[in-house]
Amino acid sequence: MKIKESLLSRRGFFTGLIYGGFASLAALVAYPAVRFLFHKKEMPLPEAVRVGRSEIETIPPNTAVYFQYGYLPCILLKTEAGELRAFSAKCTHLDCNVQYQPESKKFYCACHDGYFDEKGINIAGPPPSPLLSFTVGQENETVLISLPASASGEKGTA
């Protein structure tokens, strides 16, 4: 039976077939390539970092020291009152490492003049949110620094 009118010309049909073929081929090449290029190695953060009490005692008051939490650069502050606070050293603006300024008692990021207070709260400059803060606890003779449960979701991106 011959249909009087067709929605598709023969030329249109074959053109579509050829373009479709090339599009499928492109997808077949692109899929493995994209998967290959966007592969990332999982780097899990440790459950906690332990520091000996004696080591903590060598830190004078109103001073901060750097330490590593897995791959994360972090900063441990001993306040004037002797309280310990731990934060990720990465500025929440664009990932530069912050430094502690004892005279003003602020964390300062030199990249774009960002400021955080002693509790890690962003107070001036471009940083959009507080520094990621850690829980500091005690276990016998060691100080236990760990990620708070609420921050565990940030593990992958922090």
Add this chain to the structure above:
Amino acid sequence: MIDVMKALDERIKLGWMISLARHKLVPVHKHSVWYYLGALLLFLFVIQAITGAMLLFYYKPAAETARQSIAEIMVAVPYGWLVRSVHHWASNLMIVLTFVHFFSTLLVKAYRRPRELTWLTGSVMLLLVLFFGYSGYTLPYDERSFFAFNVGTDMAAAVPVVGTYLMEFLRGGEIVGTNTLNRFFAFHVGVLPLALLAVIVVHVILVQLHGMSVPISVLKKAEAEKREIPGKPMFPHFLWHDAVNCLLLFGGLVTLAMLIPSELGPEIDLLKPAPEGVKPDWFFLWVYQILKWMPTYVLSIEGEIAGIVGLIGAALVIVFAPFIDRRAQRNERSPLFTALGWLALLVFVVCSIIGYLS
């Protein structure tokens, strides 16, 4: 779509390229099939550049990390095995097709006036492609790479006068080690691609300038029959054939990569003897076999040195064929060079097969 073409034409005069391609005629005769190889080789070069850059994302070129990073590419990175195997097979196909291109051009004597420079740039590219292949299979830094490094760089020492310096230059010291790996990595991903790209550009421009060479036999026949050799426009006819060929080659390439993925040998153990039957990659088997046949001494010269000097001499005769083959230069039949060409092909094929089987 059409507007984009028009806009481009207005700005960068795209039109002249298309009209050049339309006006360029490719001669059609019984040897025309050899004209397809150039496009296939260019296509493989592009594939190598892309897959090579991809592998660089994960490859770590140091003695302690190289093999491990390739193992990770093969098992941990998604489709890493595919990317590496495509790179591996494309390199092999590239060497095969370069040899086919080389011998076909030699046998139809396409090196005749005015194409001497095209021939010389082609010869340089053959050497570059071989060095590419060699440097590539040293990069996994596995057992095979290690012996390839030792034998290959030691052979460089056989070059008269500068041999020892050349060997130490290649090794980055007296012995094969992490310095050697770094040097070959630099050659493979830095020096050779730039060099090859530069020579390709010159080669392709020369080919466009001269048009395709027509074999002497076809010229003579057309002359005798007093007729013109028919031609097909480069665009779109030949480009269409080239595109189909490339597509088929790509299919074959991916099939090979899937069915026979590239391997990774055991780790290097400095205190282990060379494994039984260790051989170079196939494209150096002919050299390997010829050197194996050399006696210890030839006329009081060390056999290996005599063999290498002999091979270099033979290669120079072929490379400088356009300047030696006077008859072909006058577009006359040149049976001596036809015979030499076939002999070279025969030696290459037979020695490779014997080297493979022995």
